Amino acid sequence: MESNPYLEVFIDESKEHLQAINDNLLELEKNPKDLTIVSEIFRSAHTLKGMSATMGYQDLSNLTHIMENVLDGVRNEKINVDGEMIDVVFDSMDDLEAMVMDIAEGGSGKRNVKKVVQLLEAIESGEIMETSSSSKDSSVKLHKQMKRKLEVDEFTLTVLQQSQEQGQANYMVEVRLREDCLLKAARVYMVFEVLEQLGEVIQSQPSVEQLENEEFDTSFSILLITAESKKDVSEKINKVSEIENVEVEEFSIEDYMETYNADASPKDDEVQEESERSKLEDKQNTRKHSKGRQARNKTIRINIDRLDLLMNLFEEFVIDRGRLKQVSNDLKHDELQETVERMTRVSADLQSIILNMRMVPVETVINRFPRMVRQLSRDLNKEIDLNIVGAETELDRTVIDEIGDPLVHLIRNAVDHGVESPEERKAKGKPATGTLELKAYHSGNHVFIEISDDGNGIDREKVMSKAISNGVVTKEQALNMTDIQMNELIMESGFSTADTISDVSGRGVGMDVVKNTIESLGGTITIESELNQGSTFCIQLPLTLSIISVMLVEVQKEKYAVPLSSIIETAIVKKEDVLHAHNKQVIDYRGKVVPLIFLKDILEVPQMIIEEDYYSLIIVRKGDKMAAFVVDSFIGQQEVVLKSLGDYLSGVFAISGATILGDGQVALILDSNALIK
Incomplete structure (x- = not known):
């Protein structure tokens, strides 16, 4: 099987499992007697081991397996949890994370882990190495005692017979989950996922609905049609975490009929018809469950580059939207203005959705x-x-x-x-x-x-x-x-x-x-x-850096944008009300002394003679510091796309970027924090 299409998913899920192990190890150190935490760690490690082996990263799988042995000893109360033991497991986690990062960067995931392996094996040595075969034998025996015979209807028997004639095998798969499995329905789902890749699931006992609702103990049976061998089926199911045991047997139609006829009790026609209808519905639900499972998955993984591309396209759309709005205002065409207003509302919703998609x-x-x-x-x-x-x-x-x-x-x-x-x-x-x-x-x-x-x-x-x-x-x-x-x-x-x-x-x-x-x-x-x-x-x-709300202003006929996030309010002050303190012009703003910053001087805008009796001000704040930007006029609020000035102009004082306005002009976006400082 080609592994590359699954590499990205493998890396993402490996990081999630490693983080889960890290978090739970910290909890275990605080609560060393809580074996449920150990089970959570073991579950993540077991899944990581299976994934790594499937993808062919054997070094990663082997180290996880050795760490898993230590966790198993803790789970069976043969190893005590203390700071030194946690340190060693954390060291092995560092190696595992380094391996995954190497794989993510295109490497093979190989790493010299001899030292940490020796430490893990030292923890595991002694009585920890003694495993109780009797408990395992009793588990298998109990599993065999719980085997169920599936009641198969006539239609299903015909399907099974046809599959045999076509050279495929009919297997009855008995799966037993571990006693400490917390999310049984999730494990059932994963088993079904594996089986559907191997062949076709015909029937289950208990029913699919009962399995989904966790209305079963720890074991269940599945009737499978496949071209794979019993060994392959068993091995692939065993890669699912929290599986205690798997048995795969050939389903003999002849043996089934003999057993079924011997055990069946007489039924009247009405009861028989109801029973057959119930079994047929169960079979149909099983198939529907198999085919519809993907549709019920409400989340998908999206490459971040695609989201970046989507955001870039939307930014261009916002620029064109502003241009179209400007044109409609100039033409004063009622129907065009109405259409533009509707497009603005719809695009605002679209903008909200795209921004939320990028939220992490x-x-x-x-x-x-x-x-x-x-x-x-x-x-x-x-x-x-x-x-x-x-x-x-x-x-x-x-x-x-x-x-x-x-x-x-x-x-x-x-x-x-x-x-x-x-x-x-x-x-x-x-x-x-x-x-x-x-x-x-x-x-x-x-x-x-x-x-x-x-x-x-x-x-x-x-x-x-x-x-x-x-x-x-x-x-x-x-x-x-x-x-x-x-x-x-x-x-x-x-x-x-x-x-x-x-x-x-x-x-x-x-x-x-x-x-x-x-x-x-x-x-x-x-x-x-x-x-x-x-x-x-x-x-x-x-919240975001791509699309921001600004106040557009004019300074000597040049347009600038001030982010609304730093603006307290706008004001108009008569020149005669301006005060002087420490050789600076200031105003009394609600009992506070606020200095005036003349943008035309700071930005070195070409001077035009404009005589007014007042100043137009934008009051801005940075922490407990305030300032009043002096501008010539206010244009209004607008949402704009923040564009970088590039490396050549990145160091320009008090300018954080630029945007393209609806009329095609470029407006520089002011860095309020730099101006206040």
């Missing part, structure tokens, strides 16, 4: 953090509980792709600098175990991600001293800074308050990169901290 849960980024925090805690001899809230919160994949590294740095900083050692915490009257919380949630058109700890907090005096000595601020400036402004100094380039340099953090790099990355995504980061109580880093990100 934050979980895809943060699911690696529990393992990372565990390892860092052990390296630093700290005790830390990580709580994750809102992992299902969704973000556009373009944002997700960029946000991972900044979050990793913030987590590492919190573990290294934030949370104290158990001894320090006890001395401060705190619990020995520190708490680190990562929370994600939606608010309006933004996603907020907060990283909080109950550790040291930020020492204002220490930050001030360092900032002054590094020449970041003067002493006078530092004394007048608010706590929030002082906290933001730690995100200046090269700034660090760490007393020693470690492999975890404290090298004077990183926080400025975190800030720049977040701001490049159109987001902001703020810090709240209280000494000896803890710190909270709050990241605000836009």
Whole structure:
């Protein structure tokens, strides 16, 4: 069988199983006596092993098998769960993940795992190696006792006879699930999937409906027509996880008729007719179940490149939509305007659907953090509980792709600098175990991600001293800074308050990169901290970067776009109401002093003499900082497609991109954060 068409699915599902094992290992370490967690880990490992073997990645399958032996020992209470044992299993997980990544990059998945194999075998050695054959024999014996004879109607017997004449085999397949199987219906589904690839499922006992509703114990029988051998059928079913035993026997029509006639009791015609009708319906339902199963699958995997292509095409459509709207307004044609309005409403729904298709849960980024925090805690001899809230919160994949590294740095900083050692915490009257919380949630058109700890907090005096000595601020400036402004100094380039340099953090790099990355995504980061109580880093990100809502303005007859996400409101102020402070023009905005930023000067727009008695202002905010952009006129709100300026123009100050307007003109999109700074 050609494996390439299934490679992408194999890689995706392998990553899902590896992540499930990682998550459950962390839970097992907290609850070492909970064997249900072990069963979950074993189930994922067993499935991964079978998939790897099927795809021909034997090294991956072999290592998983050895790890599975250790898990089986834990499940049978022959191996105790402790930190060292979990460490070794995590080491094997690192190798498995590296193998899968190698396969994803076009490699063979081969890797030198001799060391970790020796460690796993050392854990498994001793009494763990002694397996109880008697329990296995009794399981097989019990299975044989539970074998059922299928009641086959005359029509089915004819089909079976014809298949024999055509050289195919009729098998009765007896499948027994493990006693600890949690999702029996799902395993039945997977068995049916395997059998349908081998031949045609004719009948099952219990019925399909009963199997779907889990109205059976642990075993069921299937009548199969196939050209495959008994050995092939058995081996392929056994690759499904949580299968205890599989028996495949040839279904002899002659033997069946002898047994059936001997056991059958007389029935009157009406009862016989009802029985035959019931069996015929069951057979039809079985076939319908087989053919319709794919239609009931509500999810499909889509290559992300296809979604990117779809988004690019829709962006072009949005540009043309704006152009068409402009033309209809110029022509003032009623029917054309009505059609354009309807198209706008429909395309808005389409836009919402496409954007939702590109949404990815934050979980895809943060699911690696529990393992990372565990390892860092052990390296630093700290005790830390990580709580994750809102992992299902969704973000556009373009944002997700960029946000991972900044979050990793913030987590590492919190573990290294934030949370104290158990001894320090006890001395401060705190619990020995520190708490680190990562929370994600939606608010309006933004996603907020907060990283909080109950550790040291930020020492204002220490930050001030360092900032002054590094020449970041003067002493006078530092004394007048608010706590929030002082906290933001730690995100200046090269700034660090760490007393020693470690492999975890404290090298004077990183926080400025975190800030720049977040701001490049159109987001902001703020810090709240209280000494000896803890710190909270709050990241605000836009839901999507492709299509944004803006306020179009004119500056000396040139058009610019300001993202609505940063605008508080628009205003018109008389020139005589403008004040002066520190050689700057400012206004009194609701009791706050807000500086004026003249875009015509900042952007060096060719000057035209326009005498007005007032200023048109756009009030914008970045954290607790505010500014008023001075423009010449407002055009209105509009949804636009954000286009990159390319590498050559990527460094232009205060410009984050460009868009094409309905009249074909190009409007530059302003970076409000850069202008406020």
